[in-house]
Amino acid sequence: MKKSKYYTLLVAFAALVTTMSSCNLISSAGLSSKGLPTNEAPSELSSTTVNSKVNVDHSEWNSLLKKHVSKEGLVDYKGFMKDREQLNAYLSKLAKIKPTKDWSVQEQLAYYINIYNAYTVDLILNNYPTKSIKDINGNWTKDIITIGDVKISLSGIENSILRKMNEPRIHFAINCAAISCPKLLNEAYTAAKINEQLDRVTKEFINSDKNEISKNSAKLSSIFDWYKKDFIEDGVTIIDYVNKYSDVKIANGTTVTYKDYNWNLNEQK
Template structure:
Protein backbone atom coordinates (compact mmCIF):
# COMPACT_ATOMS: atom_id res chain seq x y z
CA UNK A 1 0.00 0.00 0.00
CA UNK A 2 1.33 3.42 -0.89
CA UNK A 3 2.20 5.74 1.94
CA UNK A 4 -0.04 8.59 2.95
CA UNK A 5 1.16 12.14 2.59
CA UNK A 6 1.80 13.91 5.90
CA UNK A 7 2.04 17.70 5.90
CA UNK A 8 3.23 20.32 8.41
CA UNK A 9 1.51 23.53 9.46
CA UNK A 10 3.08 26.72 8.14
CA UNK A 11 1.81 30.29 8.13
CA UNK A 12 2.53 32.07 4.88
CA UNK A 13 0.64 34.04 2.23
CA UNK A 14 -2.73 33.22 0.67
CA UNK A 15 -1.29 31.90 -2.56
CA UNK A 16 1.19 29.62 -0.77
CA UNK A 17 0.64 26.09 0.46
CA UNK A 18 -0.76 25.53 3.92
CA UNK A 19 -0.94 22.16 5.59
CA UNK A 20 -1.47 20.25 8.80
CA UNK A 21 0.96 18.02 10.60
CA UNK A 22 -0.49 14.68 11.49
CA UNK A 23 -3.42 14.78 9.06
CA UNK A 24 -3.19 11.72 6.81
CA UNK A 25 -3.94 13.43 3.53
CA UNK A 26 -3.97 11.02 0.64
CA UNK A 27 -3.74 12.49 -2.86
CA UNK A 28 -5.88 11.16 -5.69
CA UNK A 29 -2.86 10.42 -7.85
CA UNK A 30 -1.18 8.49 -5.05
CA UNK A 31 -3.97 5.97 -4.72
CA UNK A 32 -5.52 3.09 -6.56
CA UNK A 33 -8.33 0.70 -5.68
CA UNK A 34 -6.11 -1.35 -3.39
CA UNK A 35 -4.87 1.70 -1.48
CA UNK A 36 -8.32 2.91 -0.46
CA UNK A 37 -9.20 0.70 2.51
CA UNK A 38 -12.61 -0.18 3.77
CA UNK A 39 -13.30 2.29 6.55
CA UNK A 40 -15.64 2.91 9.43
CA UNK A 41 -15.41 6.61 8.67
CA UNK A 42 -18.71 6.28 6.80
CA UNK A 43 -20.19 6.66 10.28
CA UNK A 44 -19.39 10.37 10.05
CA UNK A 45 -22.69 12.17 10.48
CA UNK A 46 -23.29 15.16 8.22
CA UNK A 47 -27.07 15.07 8.66
CA UNK A 48 -27.19 18.23 10.80
CA UNK A 49 -25.40 20.19 8.09
CA UNK A 50 -27.63 18.65 5.43
CA UNK A 51 -30.71 19.79 7.34
CA UNK A 52 -29.43 23.36 7.63
CA UNK A 53 -28.55 23.48 3.94
CA UNK A 54 -32.02 22.25 2.96
CA UNK A 55 -33.59 25.00 5.05
CA UNK A 56 -31.43 27.96 4.18
CA UNK A 57 -29.87 27.46 0.74
CA UNK A 58 -31.97 27.93 -2.39
CA UNK A 59 -31.58 25.71 -5.43
CA UNK A 60 -29.79 28.54 -7.24
CA UNK A 61 -27.26 28.77 -4.40
CA UNK A 62 -28.54 31.92 -2.72
CA UNK A 63 -28.11 31.73 1.03
CA UNK A 64 -30.52 32.83 3.74
CA UNK A 65 -27.92 34.10 6.19
CA UNK A 66 -30.59 35.46 8.52
CA UNK A 67 -32.00 31.96 8.79
CA UNK A 68 -28.56 30.51 9.47
CA UNK A 69 -27.98 33.19 12.11
CA UNK A 70 -31.23 32.22 13.82
CA UNK A 71 -29.94 28.65 14.02
CA UNK A 72 -26.35 29.55 14.85
CA UNK A 73 -26.34 27.11 17.77
CA UNK A 74 -27.05 24.20 15.43
CA UNK A 75 -24.36 25.37 13.02
CA UNK A 76 -21.82 25.80 15.82
CA UNK A 77 -22.62 22.35 17.19
CA UNK A 78 -21.98 20.80 13.77
CA UNK A 79 -18.70 22.70 13.39
CA UNK A 80 -17.64 21.57 16.86
CA UNK A 81 -18.50 18.01 15.85
CA UNK A 82 -16.29 18.32 12.77
CA UNK A 83 -13.43 19.66 14.88
CA UNK A 84 -13.49 16.50 16.96
CA UNK A 85 -13.31 14.22 13.91
CA UNK A 86 -9.62 14.40 13.06
CA UNK A 87 -8.96 12.45 9.82
CA UNK A 88 -7.49 9.00 10.32
CA UNK A 89 -5.36 6.76 8.15
CA UNK A 90 -8.26 4.45 7.29
CA UNK A 91 -10.34 7.25 5.79
CA UNK A 92 -11.01 6.81 2.08
CA UNK A 93 -10.47 9.58 -0.47
CA UNK A 94 -14.24 10.10 -0.65
CA UNK A 95 -14.53 10.42 3.13
CA UNK A 96 -11.70 12.95 3.29
CA UNK A 97 -13.01 15.04 0.42
CA UNK A 98 -16.53 15.19 1.86
CA UNK A 99 -15.22 16.03 5.31
CA UNK A 100 -12.91 18.85 4.23
CA UNK A 101 -15.46 20.37 1.81
CA UNK A 102 -18.07 20.44 4.57
CA UNK A 103 -15.54 21.92 7.02
CA UNK A 104 -14.75 24.71 4.55
CA UNK A 105 -18.35 25.52 3.65
CA UNK A 106 -19.76 25.36 7.18
CA UNK A 107 -17.03 27.64 8.50
CA UNK A 108 -17.57 30.08 5.64
CA UNK A 109 -21.23 30.35 6.62
CA UNK A 110 -20.16 30.86 10.24
CA UNK A 111 -17.74 33.60 9.20
CA UNK A 112 -20.53 35.47 7.42
CA UNK A 113 -23.17 35.16 10.13
CA UNK A 114 -20.65 36.13 12.82
CA UNK A 115 -20.23 39.40 10.92
CA UNK A 116 -23.73 39.76 9.49
CA UNK A 117 -25.02 42.01 8.03
CA UNK A 118 -22.14 42.43 5.60
CA UNK A 119 -22.14 43.27 1.90
CA UNK A 120 -19.11 41.17 0.97
CA UNK A 121 -16.85 38.60 2.57
CA UNK A 122 -13.99 40.95 1.64
CA UNK A 123 -15.41 43.51 4.09
CA UNK A 124 -14.43 41.14 6.91
CA UNK A 125 -10.97 41.60 8.35
CA UNK A 126 -8.57 39.07 6.85
CA UNK A 127 -11.28 36.55 5.94
CA UNK A 128 -9.06 33.83 4.49
CA UNK A 129 -5.68 34.00 6.22
CA UNK A 130 -6.71 34.19 9.86
CA UNK A 131 -6.99 30.92 11.78
CA UNK A 132 -10.70 30.46 12.41
CA UNK A 133 -11.31 26.79 13.20
CA UNK A 134 -9.59 23.61 14.29
CA UNK A 135 -9.15 20.13 12.91
CA UNK A 136 -7.95 17.58 15.43
CA UNK A 137 -6.62 20.31 17.70
CA UNK A 138 -4.73 22.11 14.92
CA UNK A 139 -5.71 25.67 14.02
CA UNK A 140 -6.58 26.43 10.41
CA UNK A 141 -7.42 29.35 8.18
CA UNK A 142 -9.76 28.90 5.19
CA UNK A 143 -6.75 29.43 2.90
CA UNK A 144 -4.81 26.82 4.84
CA UNK A 145 -7.53 24.24 4.31
CA UNK A 146 -7.97 25.05 0.63
CA UNK A 147 -4.34 25.39 -0.43
CA UNK A 148 -2.67 22.98 1.94
CA UNK A 149 -5.15 20.13 2.02
CA UNK A 150 -7.90 20.21 -0.62
CA UNK A 151 -5.67 21.33 -3.49
CA UNK A 152 -3.05 18.79 -2.44
CA UNK A 153 -5.54 16.04 -3.22
CA UNK A 154 -5.21 16.70 -6.96
CA UNK A 155 -8.96 17.02 -7.46
CA UNK A 156 -9.71 20.26 -9.37
CA UNK A 157 -13.46 19.84 -8.93
CA UNK A 158 -13.05 20.97 -5.32
CA UNK A 159 -12.95 24.53 -6.67
CA UNK A 160 -16.62 24.16 -7.59
CA UNK A 161 -17.58 22.42 -4.35
CA UNK A 162 -16.26 24.97 -1.85
CA UNK A 163 -18.02 28.30 -1.59
CA UNK A 164 -16.65 31.77 -0.87
CA UNK A 165 -20.04 33.36 -0.11
CA UNK A 166 -19.93 35.58 -3.20
CA UNK A 167 -22.05 36.14 -6.30
CA UNK A 168 -19.39 34.89 -8.70
CA UNK A 169 -18.64 31.76 -6.68
CA UNK A 170 -19.85 28.34 -7.70
CA UNK A 171 -23.17 27.92 -5.96
CA UNK A 172 -23.40 26.36 -2.54
CA UNK A 173 -25.36 23.13 -2.93
CA UNK A 174 -28.28 22.60 -0.57
CA UNK A 175 -27.01 19.10 0.21
CA UNK A 176 -24.16 17.96 2.42
CA UNK A 177 -21.24 16.11 0.90
CA UNK A 178 -20.83 12.55 2.13
CA UNK A 179 -18.58 9.61 1.44
CA UNK A 180 -21.25 8.16 -0.86
CA UNK A 181 -22.21 11.25 -2.86
CA UNK A 182 -19.05 13.38 -3.00
CA UNK A 183 -17.97 12.36 -6.50
CA UNK A 184 -21.47 12.77 -7.90
CA UNK A 185 -21.95 16.18 -6.26
CA UNK A 186 -18.55 17.50 -7.35
CA UNK A 187 -19.33 16.43 -10.90
CA UNK A 188 -22.71 18.14 -10.76
CA UNK A 189 -21.26 21.31 -9.25
CA UNK A 190 -18.56 21.50 -11.92
CA UNK A 191 -20.99 21.03 -14.81
CA UNK A 192 -23.46 23.52 -13.33
CA UNK A 193 -20.80 26.17 -12.84
CA UNK A 194 -19.10 25.89 -16.22
CA UNK A 195 -22.43 25.97 -18.05
CA UNK A 196 -23.89 28.83 -15.97
CA UNK A 197 -24.04 31.79 -18.36
CA UNK A 198 -23.94 34.20 -15.41
CA UNK A 199 -20.56 32.80 -14.38
CA UNK A 200 -19.03 31.89 -17.75
CA UNK A 201 -19.78 33.05 -21.30
CA UNK A 202 -18.57 30.29 -23.60
CA UNK A 203 -18.75 30.25 -27.38
CA UNK A 204 -16.81 28.18 -29.88
CA UNK A 205 -14.20 30.86 -30.51
CA UNK A 206 -14.29 32.96 -27.35
CA UNK A 207 -14.51 31.84 -23.74
CA UNK A 208 -15.09 34.54 -21.13
CA UNK A 209 -14.65 32.55 -17.98
CA UNK A 210 -14.43 32.92 -14.23
CA UNK A 211 -11.22 34.19 -12.65
CA UNK A 212 -11.20 30.92 -10.70
CA UNK A 213 -9.63 29.41 -13.83
CA UNK A 214 -6.97 32.13 -13.74
CA UNK A 215 -6.17 31.94 -10.03
CA UNK A 216 -5.86 28.15 -10.03
CA UNK A 217 -4.89 27.57 -13.65
CA UNK A 218 -2.28 24.97 -12.79
CA UNK A 219 -4.94 22.81 -11.13
CA UNK A 220 -6.93 22.57 -14.37
CA UNK A 221 -4.24 22.03 -17.01
CA UNK A 222 -1.92 19.59 -15.30
CA UNK A 223 -2.64 16.94 -17.95
CA UNK A 224 -3.68 19.21 -20.80
CA UNK A 225 -4.85 22.69 -21.67
CA UNK A 226 -7.48 24.80 -19.97
CA UNK A 227 -9.56 24.54 -23.13
CA UNK A 228 -9.46 20.76 -22.88
CA UNK A 229 -10.58 20.84 -19.26
CA UNK A 230 -13.50 23.12 -20.05
CA UNK A 231 -14.57 20.85 -22.91
CA UNK A 232 -14.97 17.93 -20.51
CA UNK A 233 -17.95 19.71 -18.95
CA UNK A 234 -19.09 22.46 -21.32
CA UNK A 235 -22.14 21.98 -23.50
CA UNK A 236 -20.40 24.24 -26.03
CA UNK A 237 -17.33 22.61 -27.51
CA UNK A 238 -14.51 25.15 -27.80
CA UNK A 239 -11.54 24.96 -30.13
CA UNK A 240 -8.00 24.25 -28.89
CA UNK A 241 -7.01 27.80 -29.82
CA UNK A 242 -10.17 29.46 -28.48
CA UNK A 243 -9.36 32.83 -26.95
CA UNK A 244 -9.64 32.89 -23.17
CA UNK A 245 -10.73 36.03 -21.33
CA UNK A 246 -11.48 36.35 -17.64
CA UNK A 247 -14.60 37.97 -16.22
CA UNK A 248 -14.33 40.37 -13.29
CA UNK A 249 -15.21 38.61 -10.05
CA UNK A 250 -18.32 39.79 -8.24
CA UNK A 251 -17.60 39.68 -4.50
CA UNK A 252 -21.06 40.80 -3.41
CA UNK A 253 -22.58 38.49 -0.81
CA UNK A 254 -24.65 35.62 -2.22
CA UNK A 255 -27.47 36.62 0.11
CA UNK A 256 -31.02 35.46 -0.51
CA UNK A 257 -32.44 38.55 1.15
Protein backbone atom coordinates in the same frame (compact mmCIF):
# COMPACT_ATOMS: atom_id res chain seq x y z
CA MET B 1 15.49 57.68 -2.70
CA LYS B 2 13.88 60.26 -5.00
CA LYS B 3 10.23 61.04 -4.23
CA SER B 4 9.06 60.00 -7.72
CA LYS B 5 10.76 56.60 -7.43
CA TYR B 6 9.44 56.12 -3.89
CA TYR B 7 5.92 56.98 -5.04
CA THR B 8 6.15 54.51 -7.93
CA LEU B 9 7.25 51.72 -5.59
CA LEU B 10 4.50 52.60 -3.11
CA VAL B 11 1.83 52.44 -5.82
CA ALA B 12 3.18 49.12 -7.09
CA PHE B 13 3.17 47.68 -3.58
CA ALA B 14 -0.38 48.86 -2.95
CA ALA B 15 -1.50 47.26 -6.20
CA LEU B 16 0.16 44.00 -5.21
CA VAL B 17 -1.55 43.99 -1.80
CA THR B 18 -4.92 44.65 -3.43
CA THR B 19 -4.40 41.83 -5.88
CA MET B 20 -3.32 39.41 -3.19
CA SER B 21 -6.39 40.16 -1.08
CA SER B 22 -8.47 37.73 -3.12
CA CYS B 23 -8.84 34.38 -1.36
CA ASN B 24 -7.95 32.68 -4.59
CA LEU B 25 -4.58 34.38 -4.85
CA ILE B 26 -3.39 33.77 -1.31
CA SER B 27 -0.23 31.79 -1.76
CA SER B 28 0.16 28.52 0.06
CA ALA B 29 3.62 29.74 1.05
CA GLY B 30 3.75 30.02 4.79
CA LEU B 31 0.68 27.85 5.15
CA SER B 32 0.67 24.19 6.02
CA SER B 33 -1.71 21.31 6.50
CA LYS B 34 -0.85 21.43 10.23
CA GLY B 35 -0.27 17.70 10.03
CA LEU B 36 -3.78 16.93 8.78
CA PRO B 37 -3.75 14.06 6.24
CA THR B 38 -4.31 14.54 2.53
CA ASN B 39 -4.85 11.30 0.66
CA GLU B 40 -4.53 11.76 -3.09
CA ALA B 41 -7.59 11.13 -5.22
CA PRO B 42 -7.26 8.58 -8.05
CA SER B 43 -7.72 9.74 -11.63
CA GLU B 44 -11.12 8.03 -11.62
CA LEU B 45 -12.78 8.81 -8.29
CA SER B 46 -15.63 6.57 -7.20
CA SER B 47 -18.25 7.17 -4.52
CA THR B 48 -18.05 4.66 -1.68
CA THR B 49 -18.20 4.31 2.09
CA VAL B 50 -16.74 0.80 2.37
CA ASN B 51 -13.04 1.63 2.20
CA SER B 52 -12.72 3.94 5.19
CA LYS B 53 -12.03 3.44 8.89
CA VAL B 54 -14.61 6.15 9.65
CA ASN B 55 -17.88 7.21 8.03
CA VAL B 56 -18.78 10.73 9.15
CA ASP B 57 -22.45 11.69 9.51
CA HIS B 58 -23.07 15.13 7.96
CA SER B 59 -26.86 15.03 8.33
CA GLU B 60 -26.97 18.13 10.59
CA TRP B 61 -25.22 20.21 7.94
CA ASN B 62 -27.40 18.69 5.23
CA SER B 63 -30.52 19.76 7.13
CA LEU B 64 -29.28 23.34 7.51
CA LEU B 65 -28.36 23.59 3.83
CA LYS B 66 -31.75 22.27 2.71
CA LYS B 67 -33.44 24.85 4.92
CA HIS B 68 -31.35 27.94 4.24
CA VAL B 69 -29.79 27.61 0.76
CA SER B 70 -31.76 27.96 -2.47
CA LYS B 71 -31.34 25.79 -5.55
CA GLU B 72 -29.44 28.72 -7.03
CA GLY B 73 -26.97 28.60 -4.16
CA LEU B 74 -28.07 31.84 -2.50
CA VAL B 75 -27.94 31.83 1.29
CA ASP B 76 -30.50 32.95 3.86
CA TYR B 77 -28.01 34.19 6.45
CA LYS B 78 -30.77 35.59 8.67
CA GLY B 79 -32.34 32.14 8.72
CA PHE B 80 -28.98 30.57 9.52
CA MET B 81 -28.67 33.01 12.41
CA LYS B 82 -31.87 31.60 13.94
CA ASP B 83 -30.38 28.09 13.73
CA ARG B 84 -27.02 29.13 15.12
CA GLU B 85 -27.19 26.53 17.89
CA GLN B 86 -27.52 23.73 15.34
CA LEU B 87 -24.61 25.07 13.27
CA ASN B 88 -22.44 25.40 16.38
CA ALA B 89 -23.26 21.82 17.34
CA TYR B 90 -22.20 20.59 13.89
CA LEU B 91 -18.91 22.51 14.02
CA SER B 92 -18.24 21.18 17.52
CA LYS B 93 -18.91 17.65 16.29
CA LEU B 94 -16.45 18.03 13.40
CA ALA B 95 -13.85 19.46 15.79
CA LYS B 96 -13.92 16.18 17.72
CA ILE B 97 -13.51 14.03 14.59
CA LYS B 98 -9.93 14.48 13.40
CA PRO B 99 -9.17 12.86 10.02
CA THR B 100 -6.43 10.26 9.79
CA LYS B 101 -4.64 8.47 6.95
CA ASP B 102 -6.98 5.54 7.57
CA TRP B 103 -9.86 7.61 6.21
CA SER B 104 -10.62 7.07 2.55
CA VAL B 105 -10.05 9.93 0.13
CA GLN B 106 -13.84 10.06 -0.28
CA GLU B 107 -14.36 10.65 3.45
CA GLN B 108 -11.57 13.22 3.56
CA LEU B 109 -12.93 15.17 0.59
CA ALA B 110 -16.44 15.28 2.05
CA TYR B 111 -15.16 16.27 5.49
CA TYR B 112 -12.83 19.04 4.31
CA ILE B 113 -15.32 20.50 1.80
CA ASN B 114 -18.13 20.53 4.36
CA ILE B 115 -15.99 22.04 7.11
CA TYR B 116 -14.74 24.74 4.73
CA ASN B 117 -18.27 25.67 3.66
CA ALA B 118 -19.71 25.50 7.19
CA TYR B 119 -16.99 27.73 8.62
CA THR B 120 -17.44 30.19 5.75
CA VAL B 121 -21.11 30.53 6.72
CA ASP B 122 -20.03 30.84 10.36
CA LEU B 123 -17.56 33.59 9.42
CA ILE B 124 -20.31 35.57 7.70
CA LEU B 125 -22.67 35.14 10.65
CA ASN B 126 -19.96 36.35 13.04
CA ASN B 127 -19.63 39.53 10.97
CA TYR B 128 -23.22 39.96 9.78
CA PRO B 129 -24.36 42.20 8.21
CA THR B 130 -21.57 42.57 5.67
CA LYS B 131 -21.58 43.45 1.99
CA SER B 132 -18.67 41.17 1.16
CA ILE B 133 -16.46 38.54 2.73
CA LYS B 134 -13.53 40.66 1.57
CA ASP B 135 -14.56 43.32 4.11
CA ILE B 136 -13.82 40.91 6.97
CA ASN B 137 -10.34 41.20 8.44
CA GLY B 138 -8.33 37.98 8.23
CA ASN B 139 -11.18 36.28 6.40
CA TRP B 140 -9.09 33.50 4.86
CA THR B 141 -5.89 33.72 6.92
CA LYS B 142 -7.01 33.56 10.56
CA ASP B 143 -7.00 30.11 12.18
CA ILE B 144 -10.75 29.98 12.80
CA ILE B 145 -11.23 26.24 12.17
CA THR B 146 -10.78 23.70 14.96
CA ILE B 147 -10.01 20.07 14.07
CA GLY B 148 -8.95 18.06 17.10
CA ASP B 149 -5.92 19.82 18.56
CA VAL B 150 -5.32 21.74 15.32
CA LYS B 151 -6.30 25.34 14.50
CA ILE B 152 -6.25 26.12 10.78
CA SER B 153 -7.48 28.83 8.41
CA LEU B 154 -9.86 28.60 5.47
CA SER B 155 -6.90 29.22 3.18
CA GLY B 156 -5.01 26.43 4.93
CA ILE B 157 -7.86 23.99 4.22
CA GLU B 158 -8.09 25.13 0.61
CA ASN B 159 -4.46 25.51 -0.40
CA SER B 160 -2.61 23.08 1.85
CA ILE B 161 -5.16 20.27 2.02
CA LEU B 162 -7.85 20.20 -0.67
CA ARG B 163 -5.61 21.41 -3.49
CA LYS B 164 -3.07 18.71 -2.59
CA MET B 165 -5.61 15.93 -3.12
CA ASN B 166 -5.37 15.89 -6.93
CA GLU B 167 -9.06 16.69 -7.43
CA PRO B 168 -9.55 20.03 -9.25
CA ARG B 169 -13.35 19.76 -9.01
CA ILE B 170 -13.03 20.91 -5.39
CA HIS B 171 -12.84 24.46 -6.77
CA PHE B 172 -16.52 24.19 -7.69
CA ALA B 173 -17.52 22.65 -4.36
CA ILE B 174 -16.03 25.08 -1.84
CA ASN B 175 -17.90 28.36 -1.55
CA CYS B 176 -16.41 31.74 -0.64
CA ALA B 177 -19.75 33.52 0.01
CA ALA B 178 -19.58 35.71 -3.11
CA ILE B 179 -21.86 36.06 -6.13
CA SER B 180 -19.17 34.95 -8.59
CA CYS B 181 -18.20 31.89 -6.54
CA PRO B 182 -19.50 28.47 -7.47
CA LYS B 183 -22.83 28.14 -5.70
CA LEU B 184 -23.14 26.63 -2.24
CA LEU B 185 -24.72 23.23 -2.85
CA ASN B 186 -27.88 22.83 -0.79
CA GLU B 187 -26.87 19.42 0.46
CA ALA B 188 -23.89 18.10 2.39
CA TYR B 189 -21.10 16.28 0.58
CA THR B 190 -20.82 12.62 1.52
CA ALA B 191 -18.45 9.80 0.62
CA ALA B 192 -21.43 7.87 -0.73
CA LYS B 193 -22.13 10.53 -3.37
CA ILE B 194 -18.88 12.52 -3.63
CA ASN B 195 -18.01 11.76 -7.27
CA GLU B 196 -21.52 12.47 -8.54
CA GLN B 197 -21.72 15.63 -6.43
CA LEU B 198 -18.39 16.94 -7.71
CA ASP B 199 -19.42 16.19 -11.29
CA ARG B 200 -22.75 17.95 -10.77
CA VAL B 201 -21.34 21.18 -9.32
CA THR B 202 -18.59 21.31 -11.95
CA LYS B 203 -21.05 20.92 -14.83
CA GLU B 204 -23.47 23.42 -13.30
CA PHE B 205 -20.76 26.01 -12.77
CA ILE B 206 -19.17 25.69 -16.20
CA ASN B 207 -22.55 25.89 -17.94
CA SER B 208 -23.80 28.79 -15.81
CA ASP B 209 -23.64 32.53 -16.45
CA LYS B 210 -20.35 32.58 -14.50
CA ASN B 211 -18.79 31.77 -17.89
CA GLU B 212 -19.52 32.98 -21.42
CA ILE B 213 -18.84 30.13 -23.81
CA SER B 214 -19.36 29.66 -27.53
CA LYS B 215 -17.55 27.65 -30.19
CA ASN B 216 -15.05 30.41 -30.93
CA SER B 217 -15.15 32.43 -27.72
CA ALA B 218 -14.27 31.65 -24.12
CA LYS B 219 -14.69 34.26 -21.40
CA LEU B 220 -14.26 32.20 -18.27
CA SER B 221 -14.51 32.70 -14.55
CA SER B 222 -11.33 34.03 -12.97
CA ILE B 223 -11.17 30.76 -11.02
CA PHE B 224 -9.69 29.18 -14.14
CA ASP B 225 -7.00 31.85 -14.17
CA TRP B 226 -6.21 31.89 -10.44
CA TYR B 227 -5.97 28.11 -10.22
CA LYS B 228 -4.81 27.38 -13.75
CA LYS B 229 -2.11 24.92 -12.76
CA ASP B 230 -4.70 22.70 -11.04
CA PHE B 231 -6.57 22.23 -14.31
CA ILE B 232 -3.78 21.88 -16.88
CA GLU B 233 -1.74 18.97 -15.53
CA ASP B 234 -0.58 16.21 -17.90
CA GLY B 235 -0.81 18.41 -21.00
CA VAL B 236 -4.50 19.25 -20.53
CA THR B 237 -5.33 22.85 -21.51
CA ILE B 238 -7.97 25.03 -19.89
CA ILE B 239 -10.11 24.55 -23.01
CA ASP B 240 -9.68 20.78 -22.77
CA TYR B 241 -10.80 20.82 -19.16
CA VAL B 242 -13.82 23.05 -19.76
CA ASN B 243 -14.89 21.01 -22.79
CA LYS B 244 -15.16 17.88 -20.61
CA TYR B 245 -18.14 19.48 -18.87
CA SER B 246 -19.41 22.22 -21.19
CA ASP B 247 -22.57 21.76 -23.26
CA VAL B 248 -20.96 23.96 -25.92
CA LYS B 249 -17.52 22.81 -27.05
CA ILE B 250 -14.86 25.48 -27.49
CA ALA B 251 -12.68 25.17 -30.59
CA ASN B 252 -8.98 24.46 -29.98
CA GLY B 253 -6.87 27.58 -30.34
CA THR B 254 -9.62 29.89 -29.09
CA THR B 255 -8.27 32.78 -27.04
CA VAL B 256 -9.36 32.54 -23.42
CA THR B 257 -10.14 35.66 -21.41
CA TYR B 258 -11.40 35.95 -17.85
CA LYS B 259 -14.38 37.71 -16.30
CA ASP B 260 -14.28 40.24 -13.48
CA TYR B 261 -15.20 38.74 -10.11
CA ASN B 262 -18.26 39.94 -8.19
CA TRP B 263 -17.39 39.78 -4.49
CA ASN B 264 -20.81 40.90 -3.23
CA LEU B 265 -22.35 38.59 -0.64
CA ASN B 266 -24.28 35.59 -1.99
CA GLU B 267 -27.33 36.45 0.08
CA GLN B 268 -30.96 35.73 -0.65
CA LYS B 269 -32.91 38.96 -1.09
